[in-house]
Amino acid sequence: MTPTRKKRLILVLMVALGVSVAVAIFLTAFRDNIMFFKSPTEVAAQDYPENRNFRLGGMVKDGSMSRIPNSLKVQFVVTDFAEEVKVEFEGILPDLFREGQGVVTIGKMRNDDLFVAEEVLAKHDENYMPPEVADALEAAKKQQSNYGNYKQEESE
Structure with missing residues (x-):
């Protein structure tokens, strides 16, 4: 060479x-x-990254919101109509945050099945829902309807 x-x-x-x-x-x-997106069904199945932030999305369950007196802490439940996850957030919630509305939270799971959110994002108008939340809700509805059909066949 x-x-x-x-x-x-x-x-x-x-x-x-x-x-x-x-x-x-x-x-x-x-x-x-x-940053992974997880639905309440995936979180209930323990399918989420441990000790890392991830996004949890779904609907805020009606009647689940409670404020801790003399603080900015708020607790509420996020659901995909199949499973539920309790969320705690300390800070000022977005103006559009309400029960029965779509939400995406960013945070970590604690050992006691409580999701501690660092950030809460609410949908910005009545027609929009984040694609991940819409997909997760649709999958949960399909799973729930399939389960209902199975139960109905079983009872016959």
Whole structure:
């Protein structure tokens, strides 16, 4: 091999090594910043990342909201009509936050089956629902109707 070819080969290998290192760093940073969306059914099945923030979405259950006196803490229940998750949030809720409305919360699960939210996002008008929430609610309704059909066949 001539010295010129050796230099080119070394240069190509160095560039390939540099690109590989850059891709590895990018993928590591990307994996650490991914935020998963989970429905209450998935959370009830223990299918969520532990000790990491994730998004929990669904509908705020009617009659479930309670404020802790002398603080900004609020507790409410998020449901997908199949399962429910109790959520605690300390802070000012969005103006559009109400019972019976769609919501996406960002936070972590505690060991006692309580989701501690760092951020609460309410839907911004009566026609919009985040796609993840709509999909999760639709899947829960299908699962519930299939369960109802199974129970009906079983009783016959």
